[in-house]
Amino acid sequence: MAHNMVRQPAEAHHENKARDILDGMSRYRLDPTSIETADPTPRARGGQGVVLIGTLTQPGTLRILQLVPKKFEKLLPKFLEKFICDESNEMQLEALEKIIPSGPDELVFEAFKRLSSEARKKDMTGKLKELVFEGFQELFFGKKVAVKELEWPRNDTEESARFFKSFVNELSLMASLSHPNIIKFIGFVEDTKKGDAWIVLP
Structure with a gap:
């Protein structure tokens, strides 16, 4: 439909604002090649994605x-x-x-x-x-992590913009939380072209 093909000015503004927030979280951005998932079988499903178990390595480890x-x-x-x-x-x-x-x-x-x-x-x-x-x-040998891989609806411009904004809001919230009883946020992977939207946790 036409309304899914053309972004409205307000939608573009919100997406640009979300992009600015994400750019400000660059220290949490991870290289996807540093995360290896030996077993592609999801450990859990829910919401918009799946959770996989992987190993996060530092540059130079291999x-x-x-x-x-x-x-x-x-x-x-x-x-x-x-x-x-x-x-x-x-x-x-x-x-x-x-x-x-x-x-x-x-x-x-x-x-x-x-x-x-x-x-x-x-x-x-x-x-x-x-x-x-x-x-x-x-x-x-790297660190065992949980990788939450979200499904990015890239084929629908309007849904894609909403998803991106929601994804950034979740990342921003997790990065701001600090409490012994809350799982520590490690980082994220985001690639618009490939449709990658991952949240990495211990």
């Missing part, structure tokens, strides 16, 4: 794994666990540090250095060691 000899790859989690639980393993830490590349993987390298610094603290409690170990696991 490159780090490529530098680890295959025969040691399966042993790495156990090695890290032993290292974090044993304060005398500073030499092993320095050896592990050498396999972390700098340059294009600088962000991962800096994250590793911060974790290394925490691990060296002599007064670290068992709980802190556990948190640092989790940090190492996420750095090397």
Whole structure:
């Protein structure tokens, strides 16, 4: 129908405003290639989309794994666990540090250095060691996440504009909430051309 093909000035204004809000949330924007869903079977359905379980990796994570000899790859989690639980393993830490590349993987390298610094603290409690170990696991193997993939009605201009506005409102609300009893918002994926609208949660 004609009214679905031509955007009214008010609709365009609201969409532009929503786009401005989304642009202001750029720190939450995720690269879709950093999220891997090994099992495409939805864990839940509801509303306008489905929920999948995936793994979110940091830039450089795959490159780090490529530098680890295959025969040691399966042993790495156990090695890290032993290292974090044993304060005398500073030499092993320095050896592990050498396999972390700098340059294009600088962000991962800096994250590793911060974790290394925490691990060296002599007064670290068992709980802190556990948190640092989790940090190492996420750095090397990624973080398990729930990916809510929404169905974007791109074929209907009016419905598409309404959906985009609603999507941005939901993202904005989730990013503004901070409470121990509320699931922490990790980020989002949005691509108008591909019709991608994802919300990523722990």
